[in-house]
Amino acid sequence: MSGTKQGFLAVVRREILRMQSRPLYGLSMIFAPLFCFVFFTSLMREGLPESLPAGVVDEDNTPVSRSILRNLDSYQQTEIIRQYSNFAEAREALQKNEIYGFFYIPKGTQEKASSQEQPKISIYTNSAYLIPSSLLYRDMKTMATMASAAVGREVLLAKGANMDQAMGFLQPIKMDMRPLGNPWLNYNVYLSNTMLPAVLALMILMVTCFSIHTELKDGTAREWLSLSGDNILKAVSAKLFPQTMLFSLMAIIYLVLLYGWMGFPLHNGFWPMFAAAELLILASQGFAVFIASAIPSLRWSLSLCTLWGVLSIPISGFSFPVMGMPAPLQALSYLFPLRYYFLIYVDQALNGVPLVYSAWFYVAMIAFIILPLVDISLLRKAAHEYTYLP
Amino acid sequence: MWVKNLLYVCGKELKRTLSDVGVLVFFIIVPLLYPLLYAYLYSREVVREVPVVVVDECRSTTSREFLRKSDATPDLKIVSYCSDMEEARNLMRRHKAYGVIHIPAEFERKLSEGRQATVNLYCDMSGLLYYKAMLSGCTIVSLEMNRDIQMQRLSGLSDWEKDTMTMPIENEYVTMFNPTNGFQAFLIPAVLILVLQQTLVLGVAMLAGTENERRRSGALILGEEYGNPMVVLAGKGLAYLLVYGFTATYVLCFVPWLFHMPQLWQLPTLVAFIVPFLLASIFFAICISFFVRDRESCFLLFVFVSVPLIFMSGISWPTSNMPAFWKVLAQFFPSTHGVNGFARINTAGALLQDVRIESISLWILTGVYFMLSLFIYERMYRSDKMPGVEFVMAMRTRVRRDIRVAARDIKEAGQELKEKLEQRKKD
Numbered sequence: 001m002s003g004t005k006q007g008f009l010a011v012v013r014r015e016i017l018r019m020q021s022r023p024l025y026g027l028s029m030i031f032a033p034l035f036c037f038v039f040f041t042s043l044m045r046e047g048l049p050e051s052l053p054a055g056v057v058d059e060d061n062t063p064v065s066r067s068i069l070r071n072l073d074s075y076q077q078t079e080i081i082r083q084y085s086n087f088a089e090a091r092e093a094l095q096k097n098e099i100y101g102f103f104y105i106p107k108g109t110q111e112k113a114s115s116q117e118q119p120k121i122s123i124y125t126n127s128a129y130l131i132p133s134s135l136l137y138r139d140m141k142t143m144a145t146m147a148s149a150a151v152g153r154e155v156l157l158a159k160g161a162n163m164d165q166a167m168g169f170l171q172p173i174k175m176d177m178r179p180l181g182n183p184w185l186n187y188n189v190y191l192s193n194t195m196l197p198a199v200l201a202l203m204i205l206m207v208t209c210f211s212i213h214t215e216l217k218d219g220t221a222r223e224w225l226s227l228s229g230d231n232i233l234k235a236v237s238a239k240l241f242p243q244t245m246l247f248s249l250m251a252i253i254y255l256v257l258l259y260g261w262m263g264f265p266l267h268n269g270f271w272p273m274f275a276a277a278e279l280l281i282l283a284s285q286g287f288a289v290f291i292a293s294a295i296p297s298l299r300w301s302l303s304l305c306t307l308w309g310v311l312s313i314p315i316s317g318f319s320f321p322v323m324g325m326p327a328p329l330q331a332l333s334y335l336f337p338l339r340y341y342f343l344i345y346v347d348q349a350l351n352g353v354p355l356v357y358s359a360w361f362y363v364a365m366i367a368f369i370i371l372p373l374v375d376i377s378l379l380r381k382a383a384h385e386y387t388y389l390p
Numbered sequence: 391m392w393v394k395n396l397l398y399v400c401g402k403e404l405k406r407t408l409s410d411v412g413v414l415v416f417f418i419i420v421p422l423l424y425p426l427l428y429a430y431l432y433s434r435e436v437v438r439e440v441p442v443v444v445v446d447e448c449r450s451t452t453s454r455e456f457l458r459k460s461d462a463t464p465d466l467k468i469v470s471y472c473s474d475m476e477e478a479r480n481l482m483r484r485h486k487a488y489g490v491i492h493i494p495a496e497f498e499r500k501l502s503e504g505r506q507a508t509v510n511l512y513c514d515m516s517g518l519l520y521y522k523a524m525l526s527g528c529t530i531v532s533l534e535m536n537r538d539i540q541m542q543r544l545s546g547l548s549d550w551e552k553d554t555m556t557m558p559i560e561n562e563y564v565t566m567f568n569p570t571n572g573f574q575a576f577l578i579p580a581v582l583i584l585v586l587q588q589t590l591v592l593g594v595a596m597l598a599g600t601e602n603e604r605r606r607s608g609a610l611i612l613g614e615e616y617g618n619p620m621v622v623l624a625g626k627g628l629a630y631l632l633v634y635g636f637t638a639t640y641v642l643c644f645v646p647w648l649f650h651m652p653q654l655w656q657l658p659t660l661v662a663f664i665v666p667f668l669l670a671s672i673f674f675a676i677c678i679s680f681f682v683r684d685r686e687s688c689f690l691l692f693v694f695v696s697v698p699l700i701f702m703s704g705i706s707w708p709t710s711n712m713p714a715f716w717k718v719l720a721q722f723f724p725s726t727h728g729v730n731g732f733a734r735i736n737t738a739g740a741l742l743q744d745v746r747i748e749s750i751s752l753w754i755l756t757g758v759y760f761m762l763s764l765f766i767y768e769r770m771y772r773s774d775k776m777p778g779v780e781f782v783m784a785m786r787t788r789v790r791r792d793i794r795v796a797a798r799d800i801k802e803a804g805q806e807l808k809e810k811l812e813q814r815k816k817d
Contacts, residue, residue, distance in 0.1 A: 024683075028690040039698045042713055049711040068559065094566060095740045097730070100708070109559070118537075119559045127568035128737040130576040132708040134522060137563060141529075148559035168505040172539040173456070173532040176508050177525055182515040187707065190518060199694055206690050214686075299412050302689050310693065314431055320573050321517045324437040326430060343485075346516040353483045 007229045011238035014227060018211075019242065028207055029243065033250045036199040037257055040192045047186035051079040052132050054140065055102035057090045058083065062110035064151060068121065071147035072103065078139040094126045101125035101136040103144065113151075121148070131187070145171070181265055181350040189264050193349065194318040194342050196254040197277060201284045201338050202309030204247055208240060208288035209305040212379070213298035221383035232380035236372070240285055251277040259349070267352025275362070276344040283337035283368035284309075290371045293379035312338040340364045392621050399616065399625025400632075406597065407633060412685060416593035421585055421637045428581050429649045435572025439467040440523040442489040443478045446471065450498035456509065456531060460491060465527030478512075488514040489524045501539065533560075567652060567738040575651050579736050580705040582641050583728040586668070588696050589637075590630065591675040595688035598679035619767040623676065623760065630672045638664055646736065654739030662742050663731050666752035670724035673759035680766050703729035727751045 019025040056072065058065050072080065081099065084090040090102045104122040112119035123140045125133040149170045156166040182189050215221040228235035255277060259266040266273065288305050295301040314320065315329065316338045322330055333339050340361040347353040347361075407413050442460075446453050461468040469487055472478040478490045492510040500507040511528055513521045568575040616622050642664065646653050682688055701707055702720035709717060720726040731748035734740035742749060 024687050024690060028694075032690075032694045036694065036698060039716070040701070043701060043716055044707055045713070046711055049708050051710075052708060053710065064559075091566070092744070095734060095738050095744050097734065113559060121559060121561050122564055123561055124564045124566050126738065127565040127571045128576060128579075128733050129705060129708065130568070130571070130573070131706055133565070133568075133571075134518075137565075138525075141561065141563065144559075144561035148561070151559060164505050168500075168503075169540065169543065171506060172501055172536050174506050174508050175525070175528050175532055176510045177521070178510060178512045179515045179521055180512055185515075185518070185521070190515070195697070199697055202694055202697075203690075206693065210686060210690060217686075298686055299415070302686055303415060306689055306693050310696070311427070313697065314428070318517065320432060321437050321519055323440075324434050324519070326433060329431055342516075346514075347483075350516060351483070351514070357483050 007227060007231070008234055008238045011224065011228050011235060012241050014224070015211075015239045016242050025207070025211075028203055029246050030250070032203050033196075033200050034253070037196055037254050040195045041188065041257060041262060044188040044191060047184060047188050048077060049132060049135060049187075050077055052077055052101075052136050052139075053081045053099045054078050054136055055082045055084050055090050055093060055099045056080055056105070057085070057087055057102060058105045059086065059107045060105050060109040064110035064113055064119075065105045067151050067154075068105060068109075068144075068147045071150040072143050075139045075143060077135055078143065090124070094124070097126075099126075100129060100132040101140060103140065181267075181352075188262070189350075191319070192258060192262075193264065193345055194316060194338070195313075196258065197251075197280055197341055198309075198313045198316070198338055200247065200250055200254065201280055201312065201341075202306075204243075204281060204284040205288045205305040205309040206302065207243060208285050209292045209302050210298070211239065211243070212236070212289065212292045213301060216296075216382060217298050225380070225383050230380075232376055232383070236289055236376065236379070240289075244281060244285065247281045248278060251281060264349070265352075266349050268348045268355065272348040272355060272358070273345065276341050276348070276365075279362060279365035279369070280337055280341045283340075283365045286369040286371050287337060289379075290375060293372060293375045293377075293382075296378070296382045308336070312336040315339065316342040318342050334364075337365055337368050392618065395618065395621045396625045396628070399622050400628045403597075403626045403629035404632065407593070407629065410597065410600070412600075413593045413596050416589045416596065417633055417637060420589050420592075421641050424585055425578070425582055425641055425645045426648075429574060429578050429645055429651075432572070432574035432577060433649060435574050437517075437519045437523050438464050440465060440489065440520050440527075441469040441487045442466050442491055442524065443470045443472050443481050443487040444468055445473075445475055445478050445490060445492045447495040448493045448497040452498050452501060452535075453493045456493065456535060457491065459531040459534065460528055463527040463530055465523040465530075482514060488516075488520040491524075491528070504543070567654075569652070574649065575737060577705070578646065578649075578651060579733045580700055580703055580729045582645060583667070583732050584696055584700055584703075584725050586634065586638055586641060587671040587674075587723075587725045587728065588692065588699075590634065590668075590671045591678065591692050592688050594630065594672070594675035595679040595682045595692060596685050598676075599682045599685040599688060602682065603684050619764055623673075623763055623767060626676065627669065627672050627760075630675075631668055634668050634672070638668060642732070642736070652737050654737065655735045656739075656741065659735055659740070659742045659745075663735060663745060663749055663752075666749060666756055667724055667728040667731070670752045670755040670759065671728075673756055673763055674724055677759045677763045677766070680763075680770075699723055699725050700729075702726055705729055705733060721751065722755070724752060724755055727755070 019029075056069060058069055069083075082093070084093065084102065087104060090099075090104070093099050094102065102124050104124060106120070106122070109119045109121065121144055123137060123144060125136050125140070127133045149167070152170050153163075153166045156169060157163070161169070179185060215224050224239070225232065225235050228238060252274075255270070255273060258264050259270070259273070287308065291304050291308075292301050295304065315322070315325075315333045315336055317323075317325075317333065322333050322339075325333070343361045344358050347358040348355070407417065444457055446457060457468060460466050466489075468491075470481060472481065472490075475490070475492065478487070478492075481487045482490070490510075490512040492512065494508065494510065497507045497509070509528065509532070511524050513524050515521060565571045642660070643653075678692075682691065702712075702716060702723065703726045704712065704720075709720075712720075727748040731740075731745040731752075734745055
């Protein structure tokens with residue numbers, strides 16, 4: 001029994017030495033995740049972009065249109081930086097990226113307003129830049145509504161209506177949006193919560209696959225296997241153990257960064273998310289071992305792991321919901337550990353739902369961990385017989 | 391003579407590229423399939439029929455009309471009517487619904503009294519698109535109903551009263567350049583450009599890694615055609631440019647066409663912009679490929695960079711709101727300028743003069759990375775064709791030595807200062 005323990009530790013020691021011998025490991029296991037952690041959280045530290053540049057075009061140039069312009073109060077997220085003399089000029093500014101959107105008050109606005117026709121002012125945004133465009137739209141819509149209400153209100157109030165009646169006429173039904181969990185619509189919350197673990201999972205998939213297959217490539221696989229008493233399960237788990245520890249440290253760093261330092265919503269406390277992060281690490285390692293065993297070529301298995309890691313970012317559904325994807329991809333999304341991590345995060349951190357509702361997502365992650373049991377014998381065979389083909 | 395050498399190097403490099411399956415994966419297969427996968431993923435552009443539940447405490451004709459119309463919008467789909475908020479919340483917990491439309495009991499009464507009535511919308515924030523769908527769906531309905539209510543109220547007035555009444559000014563929304571306001575038209579141009587740059591980096595790095603492996607084993611023998619670094623770099627650059635002429639045409643023209651995405655570019659503008667982009671990417675790739683030791687390490691070193699790079703381009707989080715440090719760093723990557731230029735040329739129909747800044751930046755980057763590659767290559771060549779790794783190691787030792795010397799100097803200076811201060815204190 002003591003012999004087996006020695007074997008495990010011997011492989012662990014050997015792996016630590018291997019990791020130290022090449023800067024590549026340090027770069028991909030420590031530098032890459034840390035860089036991305038700092039990058040994403042600092043890039044969007046404002047949470048919501050402020051003072052997005054916008055413009056106005058007033059082709060009517062009447063008391064009504066001028067009063068609308070006057071009433072377009074600046075909002076926190078929108079800053080009207082310029083008035084353009086005509087539509088073409090504003091469009092050009094949009095194309096040049098000087099502004100992300102503009103108001104357009106067409107000729108005849110005043111005339112229509114006083115002759116029972118429906119006058120309209122238009123809001124144009126450059127949707128090639130979706131986030132600033134949607135944010136601007138939200139602000140500009142409110143600004144336009146408020147401005148026209150102000151204009152109408154002046155008239156109604158002058159006629160003796162009170163404020164309640166005036167608003168009741170101008171906007172009988174009003175929408176009251178109540179975003180749950182992220183009432184500030186904070187983009188950092190929305191993106192970093194998934195981006196940080198996504199980058200970590202990508203690195204885990206690649207490093208795991210790479211470190212196993214370089215043994216085959218360099219012809220050290222037999223030595224590795226014999227050190228663990230020709231037990232492939234022990235060989236793999238001992239080899240990956242120091243990596244698991246290092247990745248766990250990275251996970252703790254990003255958890256502390258997100259929920260401690262940045263103070264993002266964490267409704268059910270630390271442990272459910274910590275468990276999710278640990279399971280994500282193990283699930284990614286499990287998946288990578290599964291691929292590395294199934295495909296006995298460094299390049300192809302590494303390519304597949306990379307594809308999986310990169311693809312998991314959009315397919316996890318955090319930016320574009322899975323239900324909006326074509327059906328085959330919806331089905332495919334079940335094969336990505338990050339998808340389950342995202343679902344757990346939504347339940348446990350963002351919405352604070354009782355743990356039982358997320359139970360299946362945890363179970364799915366565990367399934368990825370035991371996945372390699374299916375084909376790990378192939379890896380053992382490969383370790384004995386493999387020759388490297390570039 | 392040098393033209394012949396250049397063509398020789400170019401031909402050799404083409405042969406090496408086309409006979410290496412690993413490199414072909416990056417140069418051909420990934421650019422071939424990956425954009426298709428991505429475009430397919432976002433092919434529905436927006437989320438439709440977001441499942442929502444309803445808590446209608448008013449139960450009047452107007453409230454029912456509101457709900458019926460909301461259900462009829464393409465954005466929303468009412469999946470259940472709940473008796474109270476708790477029941478609605480339960481459905482949200484089980485991911486059966488992503489929002490609640492709550493109509494308060496006094497809704498109808500307020501309307502009949504001519505006051506403002508409120509509809510409450512609760513929305514799951516796990517995806518911003520749910521929020522967007524709910525907001526736009528219900529806003530459309532409320533605008534439509536508001537107009538009807540106004541007309542009804544106006545119908546009781548005399549003509550004279552109507553004339554003096556000001557109609558509220560409406561607003562309409564026009565999304566320019568991306569008519570469906572969709573994800574595909576917004577994200578795919580950025581992804582396409584990034585795929586071009588990153589596959590170039592990975593492929594060139596793999597070639598360099600292979601070269602270094604062979605160099606270490608002594609199997610690499612270069613002919614005298616490789617004597618002039620300028621010619622070697624130009625030859626290699628030309629080879630990659632030839633391959634990427636085809637790849638870029640497929641990625642930037644065919645893929646958007648296949649998915650019926652907006653394509654407003656004009657050919658001269660597109661060509662005049664993409665050539666410097668490819669050149670900058672090629673020499674950027676050559677430049678960093680010097681640091682790659684073996685074939686497969688390029689995966690671990692360069693793949694993850696794509697994720698921050700797409701954000702650095704400013705296609706998602708606006709450039710105007712980035713911390714200065716990242717804004718500056720972003721300038722060093724061809725993809726930043728490539729994405730911004732291409733997105734506008736392709737999606738907004740911009741002409742070359744509209745993307746002048748991006749285009750000039752790309753030419754500058756081409757120059758900078760060419761010179762840098764030249765410098766590194768020349769050093770390698772001079773010090774007896776020193777292979778990449780050893781060169782980096784040598785540079786590192788030299789830098790370390792310099793740092794050590796500098797540190798010692800600083801320390802000594804500090805000590806001197808301390809001594810002087812103490813001396814002064816004593817005096």
